[in-house]
Amino acid sequence: MSETDYLQLAADVVKLARGRGAGEAECTIAEGDEFSVTVRMREIETLKEAGARGAGVRVLLGQRPGSSYTSDLTPDGLARMVDSAIELARLTTDDPFAGLPEEAELGSVAGDLGLYSDDVAALASDVRIRMARECEEAALAVDARIVNSEGASFSSSVNLRAFANSRGFAGAYRTSSCGLNTVPVARDGDSMERDYWYTAARSAALLEAPEHVGRIAAERALRRLNPRKIATERAPVVFEPRTAGSLIGSIFDAVSGDAIYRKASFLTGKLGQRIAAACVTLIDDATMPGLLGASPFDDEGVPSRRTVVIDRGVLSSYLLNTYTARKLGLKTTSNAARGLTGNPGVGHGNLYLGQGERSPGEILGSVRRGLLVTELMGSGVNIVTGDYSRGAAGLWIEDGRPVFAVSGVTISGNLGEMLDGIESVGSDLEFRGSISAPTLLIREMTVSGR
Amino acid sequence: MGLSQSYIAAKFGIAERDLERYLAEALASGGDYADLFFEHLATTSFSLDESIVKGATQGVSMGVGVRVISGERTGYAYSDDLSPERILRAARVAACIASGPSKVAKTGLEEAAKRNLYPVVVAPTETELGGRVELVKRADGAARAYDARIFQVQVVYADNLRHTLVATSDGTLSHDRQPLTRVSVSALAREGDGPPQRGSSGGGGRVGLEFFDNDRTPEYFAREAARQAVLLLEAVPAPAGEMIVVLGPGWPGILVHEAVGHGLEADFNRKGVSAFSGRIGEQVAGPLCTIVDDGTIPHRRGSLNVDDEGTPTEKNVLIEKGVLRGYLQDKLSSRLMRSPATGSGRRESYQSIPIPRMTNTYLMAGESDPEEILRSVAKGVYCKSFGGGQVDITSGNFVFSASESYLIEGGRLGPPLRDATLVGNGPEALKWVSMVGNDLQLDLGVGICGKEGQSVPVGVGIPTVRIDRMTVGGAA
Numbered sequence: 007m008s009e010t011d012y013l014q015l016a017a018d019v020v021k022l023a024r025g026r027g028a029g030e031a032e033c034t035i036a037e038g039d040e041f042s043v044t045v046r047m048r049e050i051e052t053l054k055e056a057g058a059r060g061a062g063v064r065v066l067l068g069q070r071p072g073s074s075y076t077s078d079l080t081p082d083g084l085a086r087m088v089d090s091a092i093e094l095a096r097l098t099t100d101d102p103f104a105g106l107p108e109e110a111e112l113g114s115v116a117g118d119l120g121l122y123s124d125d126v127a128a129l130a131s132d133v134r135i136r137m138a139r140e141c142e143e144a145a146l147a148v149d150a151r152i153v154n155s156e157g158a159s160f161s162s163s164v165n166l167r168a169f170a171n172s173r174g175f176a177g178a179y180r181t182s183s184c185g186l187n188t189v190p191v192a193r194d195g196d197s198m199e200r201d202y203w204y205t206a207a208r209s210a211a212l213l214e215a216p217e218h219v220g221r222i223a224a225e226r227a228l229r230r231l232n233p234r235k236i237a238t239e240r241a242p243v244v245f246e247p248r249t250a251g252s253l254i255g256s257i258f259d260a261v262s263g264d265a266i267y268r269k270a271s272f273l274t275g276k277l278g279q280r281i282a283a284a285c286v287t288l289i290d291d292a293t294m295p296g297l298l299g300a301s302p303f304d305d306e307g308v309p310s311r312r313t314v315v316i317d318r319g320v321l322s323s324y325l326l327n328t329y330t331a332r333k334l335g336l337k338t339t340s341n342a343a344r345g346l347t348g349n350p351g352v353g354h355g356n357l358y359l360g361q362g363e364r365s366p367g368e369i370l371g372s373v374r375r376g377l378l379v380t381e382l383m384g385s386g387v388n389i390v391t392g393d394y395s396r397g398a399a400g401l402w403i404e405d406g407r408p409v410f411a412v413s414g415v416t417i418s419g420n421l422g423e424m425l426d427g428i429e430s431v432g433s434d435l436e437f438r439g440s441i442s443a444p445t446l447l448i449r450e451m452t453v454s455g456r
Numbered sequence: 457m458g459l460s461q462s463y464i465a466a467k468f469g470i471a472e473r474d475l476e477r478y479l480a481e482a483l484a485s486g487g488d489y490a491d492l493f494f495e496h497l498a499t500t501s502f503s504l505d506e507s508i509v510k511g512a513t514q515g516v517s518m519g520v521g522v523r524v525i526s527g528e529r530t531g532y533a534y535s536d537d538l539s540p541e542r543i544l545r546a547a548r549v550a551a552c553i554a555s556g557p558s559k560v561a562k563t564g565l566e567e568a569a570k571r572n573l574y575p576v577v578v579a580p581t582e583t584e585l586g587g588r589v590e591l592v593k594r595a596d597g598a599a600r601a602y603d604a605r606i607f608q609v610q611v612v613y614a615d616n617l618r619h620t621l622v623a624t625s626d627g628t629l630s631h632d633r634q635p636l637t638r639v640s641v642s643a644l645a646r647e648g649d650g651p652p653q654r655g656s657s658g659g660g661g662r663v664g665l666e667f668f669d670n671d672r673t674p675e676y677f678a679r680e681a682a683r684q685a686v687l688l689l690e691a692v693p694a695p696a697g698e699m700i701v702v703l704g705p706g707w708p709g710i711l712v713h714e715a716v717g718h719g720l721e722a723d724f725n726r727k728g729v730s731a732f733s734g735r736i737g738e739q740v741a742g743p744l745c746t747i748v749d750d751g752t753i754p755h756r757r758g759s760l761n762v763d764d765e766g767t768p769t770e771k772n773v774l775i776e777k778g779v780l781r782g783y784l785q786d787k788l789s790s791r792l793m794r795s796p797a798t799g800s801g802r803r804e805s806y807q808s809i810p811i812p813r814m815t816n817t818y819l820m821a822g823e824s825d826p827e828e829i830l831r832s833v834a835k836g837v838y839c840k841s842f843g844g845g846q847v848d849i850t851s852g853n854f855v856f857s858a859s860e861s862y863l864i865e866g867g868r869l870g871p872p873l874r875d876a877t878l879v880g881n882g883p884e885a886l887k888w889v890s891m892v893g894n895d896l897q898l899d900l901g902v903g904i905c906g907k908e909g910q911s912v913p914v915g916v917g918i919p920t921v922r923i924d925r926m927t928v929g930g931a932a
Contacts, residue, residue, distance in 0.1 A: 046727070052809060054532040055549050058519065075515035077536045087515075094512035097589050101508050156729055191729050191850055200729065200850040233851075235927075238697035268505070268608050269652060270644055349511045384855035385844035386877035386929070390644065390654045395694070395877040395929045397846070397855030414853050416877045416929025418696065454696035454929040 009178045012037065012168035015079070016178075019063055020170050023088045028065035028095070030106050032171035034305070034346050035061045035079070039164050043131075045138040046157030048146075062347025063087055067095040069104045073347040091347075103332040104349075106306065111328075111338065112175040113309040119179075120296035123209035126162050126182035134160045137186055137216045144220025145190040151231065152224050156200065158188035162210075175307035183298065184210050188220050192227040199233070199411075201226035201381075206439060208296055226380070229401065233413035236402060236455040242376035243417055243451045244369060244403070247434060249379045250443035254359055256387045256394070256421060257288065258441070261315055261323075262352040263330025263341070265389055272392035272422055273321060281321045282425035285362055288316035290325060292340065292355025299356035299440030306342035306350055313339045315357075327352055358442040362431030366445040369430045371406035377453050378403055379417060392421035398453075412455075419451040427451075459565075462631040464494045464518075464621040468538045472565055475623040477540075478522065479561040481547035483625055486556025487524040487531075489787070490547075493764060494520045494538070494621040495806040498581050501614040504592040507600075512589075519806040522546045525788060526554035532809050562627035568768055573754045573761055574662035579635035581617035583665055588613055591639055591665075591674045598675035599643045602682035605689065607652070608644035609678070613637075622766035630766035635662050636757065636913060638902050641677045645685035653691070655684025656859070659900030661757045672900065684841070684860050687872050694861065694876035694930025700836030701878065701926040702829060702864060705897035707841045709916030711885075712747050713817050713905070714845040714854040716740070719882045720774050720782075721800070721812040721907075722789035724849050731852030731882050732780060740780045741886030744822050747775040749784055751799055751815030757901040758816035758915035762799070765810050769799035774817075778886075786812045804910035811908060818917030822892025826920035829891045831867035837928050838862045838869055839878070852882035877929040885926065893920030 007015075016033040023031035039057035043050065061084060062075035072095030076087040142158035162184035170176040187204035203223035205214035245253055265271035273281060292301050292310035303309050306328055313323050326334070327342035327350045343353025370378065383397035395418035401408035419427075432445030459465045459472055475492060482490035496518040503511040519536040520543055531553025533546040580588065592611040599609040615637035622630050638660030646652040657680035659672050668674055703711060716732070724730035732740065741747070751760050751769025760769045765787050773781050785793070786801030789812060802813035830838065838861060845856030857877045863870035898917035905914040 050529050050553070052530045052532065053553050054809065056532075056534040056546065056807065058534070058536040058807065060517065060536075062515075071511065073511065073513040075513070075517075077517040077519065090514045094514060094585065097502075097585055098510065098512050099508040101510055104510070154728055156727065198729075198731065198850055200848070230851075268610075268644070269646075270608065270654065272651070347515070348513050381848075383846045383848065383853070383879075384857050384877050385846070386855070386857040386875055388654070388875045390652055391874065393875045393931070395857070395875055395931065397853065397877055397879045397929070399848075399851075399853065413851060414879055414881055414927065416696075416855070416879055416927065418876070418929050418931040420931065452696050452929075452931050454927055456698050456927075 009166060012166060013170065013176050013178050016168045016170035017176055019061065019084055019088060020172050022085065023063060023065050024172055026088060026092055028067060028092060030066040030172045031063060032106060033061065033063045035168045036346060037166045042159055042161035043135050043138055044157045044159045045142050047155055050135065051157055060346050061087060063091050064347050065091045065095050066104060069100045069102060070095045070098040071104055071349060072098060075346040103329055106171055106173050107308050107328045107338060109173045112173060112307045114177050114302040115293055115310050119300045119302055121208060121300060122180040122182045125210045126184045127164050129210050141186055141188045141216035141220045144217040145188050145224040148221055148224035149228055151192050151194050151228060152190045153193045154191035156189035156191065160186050169307055171307055177303055177307060179302050183208055184213065186213055186216060186219055188223045190224045190227045192231050194231045197232045199227055199230035201230060206298060208298065230399060230411050233411040235414045236412055236453065238454045238456065240450050241453050242373050243448045244373060244376060244378045245446040246378060246380055247436065247443055247445060249382050250446045251441045252382050254357060254441050254443045258354055258357055259389045260421065261325055263324050263326040263334065264352050266324050267330050267333040270390050272390065276321050279321055280319050282316055282319045283428040284319040285431045286316055286319050286425060286428055287360035289314050289360060290354050290357045294356050297356045297437050299354065301355065304340045304342040305344045308338055308340040308342065310355060311340045325352055325354060354440065356437060356440055358435065359431065359444065361433050361435035361444045363433055364430050366432045366434050369432055369445055369447050370403060373403045373406060376403045377412060378408060394419050394421050394424060415453055415455040417451050417453055424448050459629065462621050463619040463633060464496055474540065475565060476561060476563055478543050478547050479623065479625045481544050482522055482524050482551050483559040483561055485551040485554045486559055487526045487551060487554035489525040489625055490561065491523050491622060491624040491765065492520060493806055496619040497616060499616040500581055500588065501612065502589055502592050504596050504611040507596050509589060509592060521806040522550040523809065524550040524553050528792060529553045530788065530809060534807050561625035564627065565623055565629035566627055568628055568630045568762060568766065571761060573752060573759050574635060576635045576664040578664060579617045580615040580637040580665050587665060591668055595639060595641050595674035595678040598678035599641060599682045602679050603686045605645045605647055605686055606643050606682050607646050610642045612640045620764065624766060628766050630762045632761045637663060639668065639674050639677055640902055641681040643681040643685045645689055647689050653685050653688035655681045655688065657681040658902040661755045661901040662759060663755050691872040691874045693932035694873040695928055695932050696930045698925055698927050700833050701923045701928065702833055702836060702838045703918060703921045704838065704840040705895045705919050706917065707899045708839050709818050709899060709918035710842045710845045710856050712819050712918060713814060713916045714847045714856055715880060715882045715885050716747060716775060717749065717814045717817045718847045719849045719852060720784055722783040722785045722793060723812050725783050726789045726793050730849045736780050738780050739778050740883045741775050741778040742889040743778045744892040745775055745778050745886050745889050746820040748773050748820065749814050749817045753816055756816050756898065756915045757903060757913045760815060763801045764803045765801035767797045767799045767801060769815055772798045784812045784814065786810055802912050804912060808910050813907065813912055814905060814914050816898065816915035818896065818898060819919065821894050821896035821919045824891045824893050826893040826895050829893055829920050829922050830864065832891065832922065833864045834866060836864040838864050853879065854882060855879045879927045879929060888924040889921055890924050891922035895919045
């Protein structure tokens, strides 16, 4: 089916829901095709290729919402879906804040956002397999201590998303994405360590070279060998871009409207206040062409935009959908996100920490004794209190240089104090996914070991 | 013939000769083995927030996955359209993994012996919607009534009913009806204008709705969540460094799930990338530790009559008195390692390739009195509940995050502690287990385990256990 067909189908579902008594309705239809190949120790391990479709509807009876979804896109299947949503809406409670965006708020970003590239679907299977092979081979070739591998994978997908609502919005867009990753295993005596590296993009032409990905993955695994567990102490902590991104993910949870209106975030009520060091600027921008976090409109049909969340240390905006904005007496920031149906949640576009002046080398060079964190584990972030305690691995820094690998430790503190304690933001910002951050230095955290 | 009792076969008019034709197509290019996995999933959920039922969702999805194995290679394709043309097309795509003369699947599919670990006459998904909405309202009322300091309550009720049908080229046929339900409660407490604290609880299983009247009520989960939130208002920062840790019974069983369970999944061991690879017969835990993965416990969240490859689940001993005994196998690893199947091949949905997974993983009861274990510790940390965990199976390093824990002072519980992550190393951590209680408990039934992007419901369990050395990552 074409984009136009899906748009028509989504509009038909909305009309059907209205006809059956819904005051408002919104419908999402999605279609996706995926391909993946994994090569392990130079042999193909898995090859997967398939596609699926689904539809979802959300209705409002008065201000009572009901949602339903189906994988059956026949007229009967869609009619059952609509009836099911209406049946549920009779059981929910009137919520004065429930509703769709105002008509004037609906729309789509003009111009080409570079979300779809023909070269992804056009890539021949043998080329995809070869890229995975080259990626793993490059990792295995780096050092004799790279003795094993969990393989290298090439994966790609092309997707279509159509959305229509009862306030007249109808929009659809196609996306493509592809990626390559590898997980080499390094061994030295009894010490065995793995790490990974990856590249992902909306066009095959924008992927990093397989050899480059493989080499970095191997170097990362090698530098983790023979780790030591250090004594417990307070020390400066450097987050490299990958782990800094994970930290930004926690900040996202804390500025998301859902947590704010429930007073379930340590940043509740802090709008306009200084919450971080002056070197911290956090931006969410779903309009940056070609990037993985871009889209023409959010999952309620509000045009994508750029929002400065933290402006030189000051909390300047929460990230909101229509519902959370109404709860807080604010306007949506176009951050509605959901799957096929349900009440919208809050998501992000390209969420990134603006870069600073110092190179990662300069930042590390400034640390007399501290930890460079290259891996974070576990779920030990409490957004309500800001308490932060996560498993960590990395490199111990002395006099500005890595001296040995560290693992089996935790780093802990409080997100509020950590944001305040950011001393340096690196100049090495790269957009590798929908969350991006450069190297960060936090003045002091508890590193717990022996 | 068992196929007539299959919900999926009846609903979509699938006959045995159809299954045989699809399997033949899957093996048309050679290949050692092929299987078909049909799935029909119906779900319902209700969510309550600010005492308002704000969300309600129902849905249906279905599809079939076709797998072809050739040596160590797997080809996989799926379709959400169950018409013969689309299934045949998926079979041809999956067949591309092999290259050789066609093989013949065994005909005359035979059904595995039947048992029913979750004989739920009416699955929650099949009941009146009104009765299920009441559950979230009851929980809300109970949490708010618990203490005036509770100011926010969120409740989620979710159920699903999953029907599966598996047909294999080695001639086996199985089908299953898998009900699953849960209630989860999260509560926020605040003292005056002070900072809030969150508590959470929840439970369920492969049970009928009567579970919430007879076994564990929504009010029980609500009071637990509220109690935890109020308790944490008094919490002090957790200590940092190596110390004695006592784990309470139930949820803390996440320790065995992370510390040894994942590392014993056969795919990692077949490839030699697990910290436990090649260590069968070695002492990897203290002699008091016997750890099993048991998919056969009636009504448990992690239990299955048959796994997602059609193999009956079992009670598998992973570690016996500290000695590593076996791995968790799916069909592929079992064949390549020439080791018996353990009924551990699971997948998130028809869109996913099955891989070795846990079901209900627990450490068996010992002989110590739990009180005596606590009394034996002069200074340490007692953990009652956990939020989640993660493991790096190659290095063996694992973490799990305590959501309710206490300082132990002079053999007694001291003040509650703020969130802290505990870390250890798989093959080493359990060597420090010095006392095991006689009070084994399984968790309440809300566990979800993720691996390679696939989520499946699981259970964990543990008695009270003393670990003489573990790193606690507090901020104090």
